[in-house]
Amino acid sequence: MDSRKIIHVDMDAFYASVEQRDDPKLRGVPVVVAWRGKRSVVCAASYEARKFGVRSAMPAVQAERLCPHAVFVPPDFPRYRAVSKSVRDIFLRHTDLVEPLSLDEAYLDVTENKTGLSSATQVARTIREQIRQEVDLTASAGVAPNKFLAKIASDWRKPDGLFVIKPDEAIAFLTALAVERLPGVGKVTASRLTEVGVRTVGDIRNLNLAVLQNRFGRYGVRLHELARGIDNNRVEPNRPTQSISAEDTFESDVLLNETDDMIRRLAEKVWLASRKETRIARTIVLKLKTAEFSILTRSQTPDSPVSSCDELANIALALREKVRMDPGQRFRLVGVGLSNFRDPMIEPLEDLLFH
Structure with a gap:
């Protein structure tokens, strides 16, 4: 087991909490951060x-059907970025080893x-108290000997919680955990795991490594390690995002x-994830996998960055x-991605994104 000390901090319902903090009329009521419209997706929802x-x-x-009395607020990403910077400044008081994952979460190595x-x-x-006192928001945190366990821990007592997984407690903690809690295990992988019982x-630990490799390839090795609480990935400060993507298997x-329909749903996921980035993507990527497992990709770099989820979906469809x-060719997987990220401080694009 690793001897590092890692914290994962995750702001609670970040965008919605900022809106409730700044407008007292929104406190205690259901708040949905989203543009209205048929193509719009929820950026955040209050508890x-x-x-x-x-x-x-x-x-x-x-969301409107589920909660007709919710207050819909259009997102204000420049404001969320400013709050995120204040939170990050608090992190940096404690360690220089801070790896932001998005505007609302980060890993810290405090060994x-x-x-x-x-x-x-x-x-x-x-850190949680300083965020509460100085930013007037709540955050949940997980403490563990590696990044994988710390991220699971931060979600364990949300909202406004703290959970610690000590090195000698990791195996016992993981044993009864549903496989869906592991990073990379989606519906398809979970279904394939269920097929082998x-x-x-804990069930993963009962499988031989060779069986996992045969069924899941390189990811089988990762499953073998995660089931034993092993994660050797280091906290990497200032690591720039290379790409954001989402894919699904039919x-x-x-x-x-x-x-x-699948391309539009994936475009929504990617667009929402990209709103949490401080840098801006220039290239749109479409990925397809044929029934015979051949992978095809097509990409486009428009003259200006995509300015809406609908535009992203339309480019992916194009x-x-x-x-x-062959018109009769069938496909088993589709993916949508954004890449070629640029720093808006160097290449100012904010007006194009948030007009």
Whole structure:
């Protein structure tokens, strides 16, 4: 087991909480941060709205059906970025090893901290209190010997919680955990694990490494390690985002012209994830995998960055038309991505994104 001390800090319902903080009339009521419209998706939902089933990346029209009395607020990303910077400044008081994942979460390596606090748990408590006092928001934190466990821990007592996984407690903690809690395990992988009798992380440990590799390739090795609480990934400060993507496998292979709905849903996920980035993507990528497992990609770099989820989806659909294959060819997977990220401080593009 690793000897590092890692904290994962995750702001609670970040965008919605900023809106409630800045407008007293929104406190205690269900708040949905989203543009209105058929193509709009939910950027964030307050905990009051989540009680009705509203979630991030959900179509805004669905959120309105689930919670008709919710207050819809258009997102203000420049303001969220400013608040995020204030939170990050607090992190940097304690360690220079800060790896932001998005505007609302980050990893911190506090194996050695700058403030002389006696434990990683004390550092996490102090950070949460400083965020509360100085930014007037709440954050949840997880403390563990590696990034994988710390991220799971931060979600364990949300909202406004702190959870610690000590090195000698990791295996026992993981044993009964559902496989879906592991990074990279989506519906398809979970289904394939269920086929071999695996439903919990403890079940994975009962499988031979060779069996996992045979069934899942390189990811089988990763599953083998995660089931044992092993994660050697270091906290990497200032690591720039290279790409953001989302992909999904169809339950049964489909024709190219039957991928519209999936491409639009994936575009919504990617667009929402990209709103949390401080840098701006220039290139749109479409990925397709045939029934025979051949992978095709098509990409486009427009003259200006995409300015809406709808535009992203439309470009991805247009890229599909550049695929020249037999009309009867079937596909098992589709993916949408953004890449070629640029720093708006160097290449100012804010007006194009938030007009």
